[in-house]
Every structure is written in C-alpha cells, then in structure tokens.
Amino acid sequence: MLPINKAIIAVLLMCLVTYLPRMIPITLFKHEIKSTYIKSFLNYVPYAVLASLTFPDVFTSTRYIASAIVGTIFALYLAWKEQSLVTVAIGAIAMVYIVEYFL
Amino acid sequence: MKDYLNGFKKGIPICLGYISVSFTFGIMVVNSGLPVWMALFISMTNLTSSGQFAGTNLILAGAGYFEITLATFIINIRYMLMSLSLSQKIDKNTKTRDKLIFSFGITDEVFAVASTEENNVNTPYMYGLVTMPYIGWSLGTLLGAIASNLLPDSLSGAMGIALYGMFIAIIIPASKKSRNVLFIIIISVITTCALKYLPILRNISPGFRIIIATLIGAGVGAYLFPEHSENGGEENATN
Structure with missing residues (x-):
C-alpha cells in the first residue's frame, strides 16, 4: 500500500484524469455538428456504453454466478415492464439476496 | 428553478x-x-x-x-x-x-x-x-x-x-421502443465479450474494451441507421 501522503497525491491525479475527459469536450466544442452520421453516432453512444459496461460483467458482480444470472433476468423483466431505475436496482439486489439464501 | x-x-x-x-x-x-x-x-x-x-x-x-x-x-x-x-x-x-x-x-x-x-x-x-x-x-x-x-x-x-440493474433499466425500455437501439446493444455486447474472452484480444484492458465496443456499436449503428431527428432512438422507433 502507498503511504498516506503519496496516496493523497495519487487520488488527486485520479481526480484530474477523471475531470478532464468530462470537461474538455463539452467546454471546447461549441458548434452544432451537421453530419447526420456523427449525430447518430453520438445519439447511440449511451446505449453502446451502458450495454458494454453491463454485459458480461453483471454475471460476476455478486458472490455466485447463479445468483447473478437470476438477478439479471429479474432486472431484465422489471426493465421490460418499464419500472423505474431504483425499482429495477433494488429488485435485482433482493433477488440476488434471496437466491443466495438458498445456495 | x-x-x-x-x-x-x-x-x-x-x-x-x-x-x-x-x-x-x-x-x-x-x-x-x-x-x-x-x-x-x-x-x-x-x-x-x-x-x-x-x-x-x-x-x-x-x-x-x-x-x-x-x-x-x-x-x-x-x-x-x-x-x-x-x-x-x-x-x-x-x-x-x-x-x-x-x-x-x-x-x-x-x-x-x-x-x-x-x-x-x-x-x-x-x-x-x-x-x-x-x-x-x-x-x-x-x-x-x-x-x-x-x-x-x-x-x-x-x-x-x-449499478448494473440501473443500466439495464435504461437500455431495455429504449430497445423496446427502437429496434436500432436493440441492434446496437447486441453488437456492443458481442464486441465486449469477444474482447474479454478471445485469445490475444483478452489482453486489452477493461477501459479500452469499453471504448472499442462503444465505437463499434455506435459506429455500426450510425452507419446502418443514420437518423435525421434531433433525438436518439426514441423517434426512430421502427414499429
């Protein structure tokens, strides 16, 4: 483990390289993009990012793969029924908890 | 306010x-x-x-x-x-x-x-x-x-x-409304899995994996389904 004063510097460096990618494009890019392709691309980015963040990592997000699979299926079901973000998240946690209770 | x-x-x-x-x-x-x-x-x-x-x-x-x-x-x-x-x-x-x-x-x-x-x-x-x-x-x-x-x-x-439950709650309703979004999600997930499990490719770090999968998913999507509207998948619902 890094000594605490070095850890503080490391955290500040992490802060910087987290903030700059968030700040620079939105602050410097002022024009409206005309290209239909680029516009469509940027519109599709959130779905592509969230999908690749979620799958397949969600299956290893809990203590057992079995509970994660059941939790994911339940989350997909709740999302399909268009429940709110919190309902889906808490529903998935509850399902994982229940499954793990029986494992 | x-x-x-x-x-x-x-x-x-x-x-x-x-x-x-x-x-x-x-x-x-x-x-x-x-x-x-x-x-x-x-x-x-x-x-x-x-x-x-x-x-x-x-x-x-x-x-x-x-x-x-x-x-x-x-x-x-x-x-x-x-x-x-x-x-x-x-x-x-x-x-x-x-x-x-x-x-x-x-x-x-x-x-x-x-x-x-x-x-x-x-x-x-x-x-x-x-x-x-x-x-x-x-x-x-x-x-x-x-x-x-x-x-x-x-x-x-x-x-x-x-956290994943929240992500699912965002992408699933959107892909119900638009097949294009569903297609993009599938492409992105296939790419992510390929980068995570295939030999050589699996050496790529998780950060780059997400970037590459996003570029491919959104890139292929924009190529196949360019939109003329202001909004994302919402208005482009195919049926």
Whole structure:
C-alpha cells in the first residue's frame, strides 16, 4: 500500500484524469455538428456504453454466478415492464439476496 | 428553478443507486486498511465507479503514480464521448463557467438521463441533475466506510448488482421502443465479450474494451441507421 501522503497525491491525479475527459469536450466544442452520421453516432453512444459496461460483467458482480444470472433476468423483466431505475436496482439486489439464501 | 427541480428529481433514483454502490466502495476501502476520511476523499474528488475502484486497487497494491494515472485515464476516456455527445444536447447559451462546474458531475448515469431527455437541456437542469448523485455517492461511501464491519457479507455481496440493474433499466425500455437501439446493444455486447474472452484480444484492458465496443456499436449503428431527428432512438422507433 502507498503511504498516506503519496496516496493523497495519487487520488488527486485520479481526480484530474477523471475531470478532464468530462470537461474538455463539452467546454471546447461549441458548434452544432451537421453530419447526420456523427449525430447518430453520438445519439447511440449511451446505449453502446451502458450495454458494454453491463454485459458480461453483471454475471460476476455478486458472490455466485447463479445468483447473478437470476438477478439479471429479474432486472431484465422489471426493465421490460418499464419500472423505474431504483425499482429495477433494488429488485435485482433482493433477488440476488434471496437466491443466495438458498445456495 | 423549475428546470433545477426537474433535474433534481431525475437525480434521485441515480442517488439511491449510487448509495448502494458507493456503500460497497466504502466497505472495500476501509477493509483494506485505509482510513474512513480517505474513502470519502476519493469519492468526493473522483465521483466515478470503475475509475476509482481501479485506481484505489492500484494504490492498495502500491503502484506508481504513472500507472495509477494512466489506468484511471484509460477507463475514463469514455467520458470524452459522453461529454462530446452532451455538447450537442446542452442549451447554446450555456456559460463556460457553468460547463466547467457541472461537467464534473457527468457520470454514466447522469449522461444517460440527460442525453435521453426529449429536448435540449439547460444549466439549471444540469445542476439539478448532478446534485443528488453527488450527495448519494459521497454519503454512501461514508456510510459504507463507517459500517464496514457491521454489514453481513450476504447483503454487501448482493449489492454488487445494483449499478448494473440501473443500466439495464435504461437500455431495455429504449430497445423496446427502437429496434436500432436493440441492434446496437447486441453488437456492443458481442464486441465486449469477444474482447474479454478471445485469445490475444483478452489482453486489452477493461477501459479500452469499453471504448472499442462503444465505437463499434455506435459506429455500426450510425452507419446502418443514420437518423435525421434531433433525438436518439426514441423517434426512430421502427414499429
């Protein structure tokens, strides 16, 4: 483990390289993009990012793969029924908890 | 004020999701031997999940500044795509000073909510939207750090799925409305799996994996289904 004063510097460096990618494009890019392709691309980015963040990592997000699979299926079901973000998240946690209770 | 409150309300579900995720982060940090204030300091300055989890693990492993900074940066490059995407979504009259401040709060979920709004978003909305997620991320970390020894493993283990549940709650309704979005999600997931499991490709770091999968998913999607509307998948529903 890094000594605490070095850890503080490391955290500040992490802060910087987290903030700059968030700040620079939105602050410097002022024009409206005309290209239909680029516009469509940027519109599709959130779905592509969230999908690749979620799958397949969600299956290893809990203590057992079995509970994660059941939790994911339940989350997909709740999302399909268009429940709110919190309902889906808490529903998935509850399902994982229940499954793990029986494992 | 109306726009601030609108954003504020939409940040509440994100906040609740964050409390459970940052709670586990707080537990992890304190269980690893770092002080409670350090857990809170990391969350309040970074406000990101995968980046700060990875960075903190490297701090615990005693890695050098360069490695910690580079790994965190690579994981966070995806925010450049989101920030660029939001630059097209925010009101044209937004002041630079405000952009400098609220861009600190552009997380995956904040981005997902702001970018899937029907209309353009303005400054009060953005400040409102980032308020509760920031509080939730900080508060959850603090609570987790303090309670690290009190919570049974069974519960903290189950909470690992919370963040993914939120992501699923965003992408599934959107892909119900638009087959194009569903197609993009499938392409992105196939790419991610290929990068994670195939020989040679699996050496690519998780940060780059997400970037490449995003570029391919959104790139192929935009090539096959270019849209002429202002909005995302919403208006392009195929049936």
